[in-house]
Amino acid sequence: MKREAMFYEQLKDKVHCYLCPHNCVIENGHIGKCNVRTHEDGKLYSLNYGEITSASLDPIEKKPLYYFKPGSYILSVGSYGCNFVCGFCQNYNISQQIAKSELVTKEELVDTILTTKDNIGIAFTYNEPSIWYEYVYDCAKLLKETSKESSVVIVTNGYISEEPLKMLLPYVDAMNIDLKSYSNRYYKELCGGSLQPVLKTIEIASKACHVEITTLLVSEENDSLEEVEEIAKFLSSIDKDIPLHLSRYFPRYKLMNSPTDLKFMRDAEITARRYLNRVMLGNV
Numbered sequence: 001m002k003r004e005a006m007f008y009e010q011l012k013d014k015v016h017c018y019l020c021p022h023n024c025v026i027e028n029g030h031i032g033k034c035n036v037r038t039h040e041d042g043k044l045y046s047l048n049y050g051e052i053t054s055a056s057l058d059p060i061e062k063k064p065l066y067y068f069k070p071g072s073y074i075l076s077v078g079s080y081g082c083n084f085v086c087g088f089c090q091n092y093n094i095s096q097q098i099a100k101s102e103l104v105t106k107e108e109l110v111d112t113i114l115t116t117k118d119n120i121g122i123a124f125t126y127n128e129p130s131i132w133y134e135y136v137y138d139c140a141k142l143l144k145e146t147s148k149e150s151s152v153v154i155v156t157n158g159y160i161s162e163e164p165l166k167m168l169l170p171y172v173d174a175m176n177i178d179l180k181s182y183s184n185r186y187y188k189e190l191c192g193g194s195l196q197p198v199l200k201t202i203e204i205a206s207k208a209c210h211v212e213i214t215t216l217l218v219s220e221e222n223d224s225l226e227e228v229e230e231i232a233k234f235l236s237s238i239d240k241d242i243p244l245h246l247s248r249y250f251p252r253y254k255l256m257n258s259p260t261d262l263k264f265m266r267d268a269e270i271t272a273r274r275y276l277n278r279v280m281l282g283n284v
């Protein structure tokens with residue numbers, strides 16, 4: 001469903017979207033880098049408001065969150081679109097194309113959250129929730145106003161501007177944020193983004209809610225112990241207890257490098273543990 005977007009300004013004959021650090025300046029009739037925000041006659045519209053492509057009751061550990069309500073289940077939903085273009089995306093069929101979806105109003109979603117048995121709340125995940133902002137914000141706010149004890153979880157690449165992030169955080173209990181690399185080159189060439197805004201998101205979010213970090217270690221791209229050390233050092237400078245999930249890469253979508261070496265995964269864990277108290281391996 002189309003809905004007027006938040007976080008944009010009108011320029012002379014264009015609009016400037018500042019929801020994420022791409023800061024797209026969009027001509028009339030054109031669309032932003034995320035493929036879900038379009039300029040029509042001086043207004044910016046979100047195209048995926050309420051559009052759900054995937055829904056599942058998942059173990060919280062699958063987000064992955066290991067230190068937030070362990071053993072619980074959470075209703076998880078996603079839409080379509082992303083502000084990154086990672087060649088190794090696991091969910092490219094919804095992140096890189098407009099997928100088949102079903103419209104669910106915020107009231108319907110909150111009702112489903114509250115009537116689903118053994119469910120602690122809602123996780124916005126699968127595609128990138130930050131570019132689904134208006135719906136995520138409306139639902140998170142309504143859920144917290146209706147049932148304070150329900151949990152709101154965001155699984156994100158962290159590529160969001162400070163203002164919308166700070167506006168959403170009062171309604172968020174936990175986040176898993178990808179820190180895909182500690183190299184700006186990697187972010188630029190493999191993801192179509194940049195490193196600094198993600199570091200900023202981690203700093204801000206970790207002061208406001210429970211945060212865990214995921215780093216996918218991709219063979220021949222970021223499988224270096226020096227880089228793992230830099231990531232662990234950065235996180236420990238915020239809080240030594242931030243959990244870090246080091247995840248093993250497998251060939252996917254456009255990237256066909258071989259799966260990450262298992263010995264490297266173990267060495268990476270040992271390296272990160274020199275700085276952090278909670279380091280887990282995933283996909284091994």
Ligand code: SF4
Nearest residue numbers: 017020023024032034
């Ligand atoms: S949210 Fe989309 S339109 Fe807005 S700046 Fe980011 S990529 Fe561009």
